[in-house]
Amino acid sequence: MTxxxxxxxxxxxxxxxxxxVAIIVVLPLGxxxxxxxSLGPEDYWRIVSxxxxxxSYRVTVLSALAATAxxxxxxxxxxxxxxxxxxxxxxxIDALVDLPFALPTAVAGxxxxxxxxxxxxxxxxxxxxxxxxxxxxxxxxxxMSFTSLPFIVRTVQPVLEDLDPALEEAAQSLGGSDGSIFMxxxxxxxAPALLAGLxxxxxxSLGEFGAIIFIAGNQPMSTEITALLAFIxxxxxxxxxAAAIASVLLIAAFMMLAVTNLLQARAxxxxxxx
Amino acid sequence: xxxxxxxxxxTFDTFRAVHGVSLDIESGELLALLGPSGSGKxxxxxxxxxxxxxxxxxxxxxxxxxTDIPVRDRGVGFVFQHYALFxxxxxxxxxxxxxxxxxVKREKAEISTRVGELLRLVRLEGLGERFxxxxxxxxxxxxxxxxxxxxxxxxxxxxxxxxxLDASVRRDLRRWLREIHDELGITTLFVTHDQEEALDLADRxxxxxxxxxxQQGTPQEVCRAPNSAxxxxxxxDANRLPAEVLSGKxxxxxxxxxxxxxxxxxxxxxxxxxxxxxxxxxxGIAARVLRVIDRPxxxxxxxxxxxxxxxxxxxxxxxxxxxxxxxxxxxxxxRIFSKSASGA
Numbered sequence: 001m002t003x004x005x006x007x008x009x010x011x012x013x014x015x016x017x018x019x020x021v022a023i024i025v026v027l028p029l030g031x032x033x034x035x036x037x038s039l040g041p042e043d044y045w046r047i048v049s050x051x052x053x054x055x056s057y058r059v060t061v062l063s064a065l066a067a068t069a070x071x072x073x074x075x076x077x078x079x080x081x082x083x084x085x086x087x088x089x090x091x092x093i094d095a096l097v098d099l100p101f102a103l104p105t106a107v108a109g110x111x112x113x114x115x116x117x118x119x120x121x122x123x124x125x126x127x128x129x130x131x132x133x134x135x136x137x138x139x140x141x142x143x144m145s146f147t148s149l150p151f152i153v154r155t156v157q158p159v160l161e162d163l164d165p166a167l168e169e170a171a172q173s174l175g176g177s178d179g180s181i182f183m184x185x186x187x188x189x190x191a192p193a194l195l196a197g198l199x200x201x202x203x204x205s206l207g208e209f210g211a212i213i214f215i216a217g218n219q220p221m222s223t224e225i226t227a228l229l230a231f232i233x234x235x236x237x238x239x240x241x242a243a244a245i246a247s248v249l250l251i252a253a254f255m256m257l258a259v260t261n262l263l264q265a266r267a268x269x270x271x272x273x274x
Numbered sequence: 275x276x277x278x279x280x281x282x283x284x285t286f287d288t289f290r291a292v293h294g295v296s297l298d299i300e301s302g303e304l305l306a307l308l309g310p311s312g313s314g315k316x317x318x319x320x321x322x323x324x325x326x327x328x329x330x331x332x333x334x335x336x337x338x339x340x341t342d343i344p345v346r347d348r349g350v351g352f353v354f355q356h357y358a359l360f361x362x363x364x365x366x367x368x369x370x371x372x373x374x375x376x377x378v379k380r381e382k383a384e385i386s387t388r389v390g391e392l393l394r395l396v397r398l399e400g401l402g403e404r405f406x407x408x409x410x411x412x413x414x415x416x417x418x419x420x421x422x423x424x425x426x427x428x429x430x431x432x433x434x435x436x437x438x439l440d441a442s443v444r445r446d447l448r449r450w451l452r453e454i455h456d457e458l459g460i461t462t463l464f465v466t467h468d469q470e471e472a473l474d475l476a477d478r479x480x481x482x483x484x485x486x487x488x489q490q491g492t493p494q495e496v497c498r499a500p501n502s503a504x505x506x507x508x509x510x511d512a513n514r515l516p517a518e519v520l521s522g523k524x525x526x527x528x529x530x531x532x533x534x535x536x537x538x539x540x541x542x543x544x545x546x547x548x549x550x551x552x553x554x555x556x557x558g559i560a561a562r563v564l565r566v567i568d569r570p571x572x573x574x575x576x577x578x579x580x581x582x583x584x585x586x587x588x589x590x591x592x593x594x595x596x597x598x599x600x601x602x603x604x605x606x607x608x609r610i611f612s613k614s615a616s617g618a
Contacts, residue, residue: 175377176375
């Protein structure tokens with residue numbers, strides 16, 4: 001039986017989307033892999049395992065992890081407050097959440113640097129407490145969490161909105177404490193959305209460039225992120241080295257998305273039907 | 275456990291949902307709260323559960339004042355209209371939930387034995403490992419009941435328990451719930467807007483309208499002796515004709531009915547379709563047939579009296595009658611309410 005569909009038939013729709021994906025996504029990535037592959041295995045390994053590169057992976061991944069963990073807690077709290085409570089200014093705050101998406105990341109980076117520099121509003125206060133933010137990994141973390149916050153809020157928010165309040169009432173009537181209701185009922189139901197938000201937030205943090213380079217200080221071996229290192233190699237016209245370093249980021253992103261998809265499938269297995 | 279509501283009041287913002295309701299529910303009783311939507315029946319149920327707090331009055335569980343006890347400590351089993359099963363847990367895990375989160379620690383083996391017993395009670399053996407999305411609506415409602423019973427509640431509360439199910443499933447589940455109740459002897463309170471369900475299932479029916487109790491009694495009492503026009507029309511189809519009462523007789527424009535206890539003045543006569551008879555000749559209210567609707571157990575005549583009042587009556591299936599026939603309606607039984615008293 002043929003059904004009438006709104007969009008033009010499968011062959012045309014599939015053709016257009018495949019061509020689009022090929023040109024916009026696969027071609028640049030292919031070129032990247034091709035460029036990196038033009039190095040011999042030994043050269044490739046030497047570049048990607050150099051001390052400076054490894055130091056950049058470490059600072060990038062650790063900062064991204066810290067930023068994502070921070071966003072997990074804060075983003076979920078923000079989504080919770082926006083969904084569950086009605087207060088003046090709620091819609092305004094809701095709109096503000098998207099601002100990191102809309103703002104050019106370089107602008108965000110400059111603003112954050114101005115605030116957190118030793119003579120800035122926040123930086124001077126933090127300095128009194130003996131905490132240095134700008135030009136340290138902490139600054140990188142702050143820039144990353146700024147640009148990736150919307151991912152967690154916007155993935156969790158709709159799921160939270162659809163969560164039947166009767167589920168919580170049922171759990172309460174069965175004697176569940178607030179803590180056990182959150183851990184056993186709410187969190188497992190939010191898990192797939194949280195995972196999606198986490199992986200997007202982490203991927204964005206790994207790849208963030210504009211917001212970070214102003215606040216990071218960019219000292220090789222300590223506050224130089226991987227994306228910047230690739231950029232420096234490009235500036236030096238060392239395209240192969242740039243591609244090699246970028247390929248490491250690419251592989252990391254791929255592996256992370258694969259793991260998240262697996263976890264998500266596991267968290268959603270209850271939706272499977274016989 | 276005996277439950278007592280004493281002058282309970284609930285207001286939402288400016289809307290008063292429940293006006294001073296007092297009600298006694300005997301231990302082991304199966305009681306229905308029946309009313310149209312907005313009558314406050316669900317609010318009352320939720321206050322008994324502790325899911326809403328009363329703005330005034332008291333709720334007693336036995337001799338204990340339970341008014342301010344939070345729901346998680348109140349010891350009630352609540353069954354929601356749309357089941358509210360935890361979708362990420364299997365049927366067995368759903369049933370075990372209350373025992374797992376309880377302050378009373380139980381052995382794993384003890385919990386799984388109890389889950390097995392409850393699955394047998396609700397006749398769902400072998401479905402323990404399914405997820406709620408993999409079973410039918412009727413089965414889900416049975417899981418919800420088993421889950422509520424698992425914590426040995428003092429009282430079982432059901433909010434429109436069969437509202438979301440097909441008519442045939444509903445009838446089976448109704449009889450089955452009655453059996454479970456008789457087996458366990460647990461005090462049970464359920465809310466419904468379906469009068470057939472309330473009459474079929476309950477020991478006692480409490481009829482509510484606009485946040486007040488209109489009448490309470492056994493199904494027989496409310497059916498045979500309705501105390502108001504609202505109860506008559508809510509419990510089933512009824513024709514309404516205007517009448518004039520004069521010295522103990524109600525006059526329907528030619529036809530007289532005995533109305534010994536009513537004051538003189540305008541009144542309304544309520545007539546059930548089954549309490550009317552049709553004849554082609556003879557006496558009664560003259561009427562013309564507009565349409566005949568055939569049903570498995572009767573033929574329903576939609577007729578119009580000479581004074582242009584619509585009447586519906588049920589006649590035996592073999593009655594020969596068709597559109598535009600003229601004939602007479604005889605009244606076998608009627609309920610008459612003074613206009614002022616009925617509030618109409």
